[in-house]
Amino acid sequence: MRTKRIDQPHAVASPSPIAGRRALTRVGLAVLLLAAVLVATGCVGGERPKNVIFLIGDGMGVAHVTAAKVAFGELEMERFPYGGICGTFPDGSFVTDSAASGTALATGFKTVNGAISVTPEDAVLKTALEYAEENGMATGLVVTCSITHATPAVFAAHIDDRGKNHEIAEQLTVSGVDVLFGGGAGYFTPTEAGGLRTDGQDLLSDMEERLVVVRDADEFRAMGEVDAAAFLHAKAHPGTAGDRPVSLAELSERAIEILSRDGDGFFLMIEGSQIDWAGHENDKQWLLDEMADFDEAVGVALDFAERDGRTLVVMTADHETGGLTVDQGSVPDDWLGPVDWSSESHTAAMVPVLSYGPGSAAIGGIIDNTDIGAFLIDAVGGEPRE
Numbered sequence: 001m002r003t004k005r006i007d008q009p010h011a012v013a014s015p016s017p018i019a020g021r022r023a024l025t026r027v028g029l030a031v032l033l034l035a036a037v038l039v040a041t042g043c044v045g046g047e048r049p050k051n052v053i054f055l056i057g058d059g060m061g062v063a064h065v066t067a068a069k070v071a072f073g074e075l076e077m078e079r080f081p082y083g084g085i086c087g088t089f090p091d092g093s094f095v096t097d098s099a100a101s102g103t104a105l106a107t108g109f110k111t112v113n114g115a116i117s118v119t120p121e122d123a124v125l126k127t128a129l130e131y132a133e134e135n136g137m138a139t140g141l142v143v144t145c146s147i148t149h150a151t152p153a154v155f156a157a158h159i160d161d162r163g164k165n166h167e168i169a170e171q172l173t174v175s176g177v178d179v180l181f182g183g184g185a186g187y188f189t190p191t192e193a194g195g196l197r198t199d200g201q202d203l204l205s206d207m208e209e210r211l212v213v214v215r216d217a218d219e220f221r222a223m224g225e226v227d228a229a230a231f232l233h234a235k236a237h238p239g240t241a242g243d244r245p246v247s248l249a250e251l252s253e254r255a256i257e258i259l260s261r262d263g264d265g266f267f268l269m270i271e272g273s274q275i276d277w278a279g280h281e282n283d284k285q286w287l288l289d290e291m292a293d294f295d296e297a298v299g300v301a302l303d304f305a306e307r308d309g310r311t312l313v314v315m316t317a318d319h320e321t322g323g324l325t326v327d328q329g330s331v332p333d334d335w336l337g338p339v340d341w342s343s344e345s346h347t348a349a350m351v352p353v354l355s356y357g358p359g360s361a362a363i364g365g366i367i368d369n370t371d372i373g374a375f376l377i378d379a380v381g382g383e384p385r386e
């Protein structure tokens with residue numbers, strides 16, 4: 001079924017057929033024809049969600065979830081009914097970066113480290129967000145890093161090098177993304193106005209033609225009823241969990257409120273970006289702070305999905321960071337002892353994938369990050385029909 005993304009030349013890998021195969025198995029041979037019709041009409045496991053919320057804990061391995069569970073006792077992410085683990089290997093290397101793994105999650109295709117939703121040969125890979133947009137859904141990106149950083153960029157930009165923040169900002173400006181919350185205002189603002197752009201372009205002004213741009217937490221909270229908004233609350237990357245003016249949960253709640261005004265449904269990606277940076281720094285307290293911030297946003301997404309009844313929520317990570325080992329603590333006391341780290345970089349360890357809502361049972365077991373990309377594209381009705 002999902003053998004080839006027909007509009008993507010030079011694609012290096014095919015999205016996996018796992019999710020669809022499971023759906024067919026469950027439905028049974030007697031209704032194979034019906035299942036084929038369901039798949040052909042883009043239904044995930046036979047059920048098509050109205051909205052999709054995709055949460056990424058950057059660098060969040062199973063041990064990171066373990067650490068948070070031990071320290072906090074109970075996590076919002078425990079509310080997910082389905083789960084599995086996911087491989088993150090990129091094309092051409094063993095350990096992935098956030099660009100290659102993000103591309104796999106956003107498009108269903110593997111690429112090389114550093115590439116933002118393009119193949120190693122630079123061919124554009126269409127993303128779940130772009131398929132959603134094409135189908136009339138509202139779209140949003142909510143992160144705790146610069147909005148031009150690798151993970152948000154892979155959903156709405158296409159470029160060979162994740163370091164090209166200024167070009168990514170230009171692409172985000174002309175994208176149709178309705179909600180952009182994160183840092184990175186400097187990449188949209190000329191140096192004369194205190195930004196980082198030397199080409200004189202004021203992209204935030206350009207953006208104001210299609211969405212409301214707010215510039216600080218007070219403006220953000222006073223925004224009122226809007227259909228589209230950008231809130232870039234730091235020149236480059238925002239501060240750490242305790243230092244950010246607005247929590248990821250508050251940003252997510254507002255994003256959902258804005259996007260859910262669209263009667264055609266929405267696709268929203270929410271990233272706990274700095275879980276990864278705490279891992280790089282081997283900093284246990286920072287990790288727990290970021291995990292708490294991210295987990296609260298998971299709760300917001302699940303609260304909405306429970307109320308709404310037509311929302312698919314998927315949570316995963318792009319890779320593990322830090323080679324975290326948790327071997328000292330007490331579950332009855334909610335006490336996490338000293339932890340060990342075997343790396344200051346990313347590792348190849350598999351990461352968790354959890355899901356809730358219409359079609360969620362179709363993604364699970366031991367899968368690959370490209371399976372998640374293919375699944376999300378299916379969920380927004382974007383799979384090319386065959």
Ligand SMILES: [Zn+2]
Nearest residue numbers: 058059098318
């Ligand atoms: Zn990452």
